Amino acid sequence: MINLQVAKIFYQIAEYYTMDDVAFKPQAYERAARLIEGLEDDLADIYKDGGTKALMKIPGVGQGLAEKIEEYIKIGKIKEYEKLKKACPVDLEHLTAVQGLGPKSIKMLYQKLKIRTLADLEKAARAGKLTALPRFGPKVQENILRGIQYVKGGQGRMLLGYALPLARKFEERLNNLPDVERAVAAGSIRRMKETIGDIDILAIAKRPAKVMDYFCSMTEVDRVLSKGQTRSSVRLHSGLDADLRVLSQESFGAGLQYFTGNKDHNVALRAIAQGKKYKLNEYGLWRGKQMAAGRTEEEVYKKLGVQFMPPEMRENTGELDLAAKNKLPKIVNYDEVLGDLQMHSEWSDGANTILEMAEAAKKLGHQYIAITDHAGRLYIAGGLKEKELLKQMAEIEKADKKVSGIRILKGAEVDIDKEGKLHIEDKVLAKLDIVLGAIHDNFKMSKEAMTKRICRAMQNQHMDIWVHPTGRLIGRREGYEVDWDEVFAQAVKTNTAIEINAYPERLDLSWQNVKRAIAAGVKISIGTDAHATNHLSYLELGTAVARRGWAEKKDVLNCLSFEELLKFLKR
């Protein structure tokens, strides 16, 4: 997969053009880089199938950038980039990561002090050499030194599963202040993106200064980065940044829209506004000096002739076109998901008993769960062999009778071997209510072999769901590659569902692939993969992925009633 490498080069070209005050190219390169980053298909594959014409179908990629991608595929580099880099040979990737250091400063640092790397920069700053430069005072120098430490610490984005509870805590505290009328986390948290760069909170407040004081002195705050009347920014001990912005009641909807993003969605929405002779900013929708809307998000979208949509859909992947035609899908609601179809107990590598899992799920309002301990091989997480599995089935039946108000399905997460065979005998699988197929080894097969392996597994009539489909671990391990068109077609043909694994570092299928799976007619299942009772709440994260992939209620297995679900499983 070359996408991330190409995106990185495009980001850097954007920085170089900014250094030289080239107009408009930086935004074009940056936008293309962002979109390529989020692409599920390999650029090399797209090119192989349809040449530069196919590349130009990617939004933000025109003739010029398509040719640059072609160049990268053919000769492994982009000459334009090499030329820019030669003129200013600096470690842009790490230098730009330093807070407060942008392309203009980096260029000057190179020209005046020959600074190329973080190490060069640190040495110069420690020697006090930066203060001699125009616009560089002692404070800038100090901030740069701190920024370097931060970059060296390798703090990146935080998983949604960890950032969300934190953001909710901040929301709740602020909402409890007498001066705060309303506080809401916006940004990528509100869109439920799988990783979070920072926490963005918006508030309506009577005395902003007091609220800012409170925000900047919370126990989680490591350092105040900036503090003003309408906006403050802090760095938390966890390494994450958090922003608080205070807006007026009249502007709150426009602000919420603006700070929820994403950026490309907003750019597209502002273009729609311009087309209708409006101006849209974070304070409202304006015609001249007259405010046309701003109090609520709904009002802003409506005035622009665009259907309102949940934040999870706002990624500029076609939602605005559909909304303008009043044709948005009605995506699944969080409360329409009735149960959890993957979890582990102490029978394999889970921490709790079957009964404890059931009681905890019941408390969350679930109508049913599936106990799906590892089965197949001993060496994976205490996997059960046939005999133990039969014993566990009896145990689950007992538990199901014992608890009221929730049903428990007998399931197992079964290894799929190299050839695509399930590791448990068919006659035992036949006794289970629900069979999950999973890949736990041989990740490094070729795309063709992996596709064949999975398609073969789906042919097993007992396998109901293919779980954590790509095996990715966000930020740690890239998922393996498969031919999605082929796999989706096989899933439809064999009536096999594909899982959205809701575990914070998995969220696998990705929302991009959920979108494609659904378009192909594949049924989606959501499973938390809980290994303890406190993991059961991850169901919300999995549902968020379904929503970001535009899944409707009818697409999601867990939206079926218990009786309907049994019918599907016995198909």
Next chain:
DNA sequence: GCCGTTTTCGGCCCGACTGTTTTCAGTCG
């Protein structure tokens, strides 16, 4: 360099905050 309900040419988002200035450039989102 991209893009098209105003366009195949001529547009392209803009306000807050900081640190350095003594009126503003650079950065960020």
